[in-house]
Amino acid sequence: AKEQGGGGRLEIYAAHMHAKVVNRLELQTELRQALADNAFTLEYQPVVDLETSQVTAVEALVRWRRGDELVQPEEFIGPAEESGLITPLGEWILREACERVAMWRASDWDIGLSVNLSVKQILSPRFVETVAGALEETGLPGRVLTMEVDEEVLLENPGEAVERLAELRRLGVRLAIDDFGMGYASLAHLRELRVDAIKIDPSFIRDLGQDGTVTLLTHTIIRLGQDLGMDVVAEGIERSDQLEQLRSMGCGHGQGFLVARPMVAEGVEALVGGGAEVAL
């Protein structure tokens, strides 16, 4: 009876694993179809200059329109990476965002664009070509585009990824380290790769002013960025005390629900309709 019980558990476990794999495969098939059906859509979250409250850039954030549901990237970026779909999806995201921002710039608004990259995209052979093509076809100058990479990108494939990113920089594109401070070797990466901006991880901003060590670390990251001539962006600003503290620490830019939520393109236009400033 004992053995039987064990076998039963094993069977249940195997069935569970099987279901998981099947779900994963179904999801990947669905994602592929979604790309063909043009079911992905972009939201844009404003980034503001903390001194002037001007919206200086937007970060493109992808969503999936699945029936009435708007699926968030946390649920599908991983599977898209595993299946390789992230490469064509990433191309679509880049193209779509560049077109939108080129339109805004054509109406005399000096706005920048940030786009997230995953490591799979960077290592795909046509990557640099694709970015160059998107810039050329939309007429955007490279300096308007910032590519955001997580630190893991550099951890997993240092030589190759660093070389690709250096090629991007030669196009004039700016590089930002996303979620800065959470990786294992944040400082070492700043040596290997020229970066233009660091985005302080929201976990620091959350405890700002409430945890002495976190407050000190945040201040140190801001000064480090300034000393290295990099732009520093604080992510996840939700409270006005965080905003005030970041301002007093001289943090250059900020992003977060307090400033503005991610929104559809028309929302961004409405927000900045009366001038590129938000009320802060």
Ligand code: C2E
């Ligand atoms: P991320 O690049 O760090 O993007 C910031 C995330 O924080 C966004 O979540 C945004 O909605 C959220 N956020 C912004 N302000 C606040 C705030 O004040 N409070 C809180 N709690 N959250 C805030 P989202 O859109 O769900 O994206 C999650 C992650 O998915 C992104 O993190 C990025 O790593 C990835 N991602 C999103 N879009 C793309 C894309 O187009 N390509 C790739 N490769 N990855 C993407």
Ligand code: MG
């Ligand atoms: Mg980002």
Ligand code: MG
């Ligand atoms: Mg990210």
Ligand code: MG
């Ligand atoms: Mg981030």
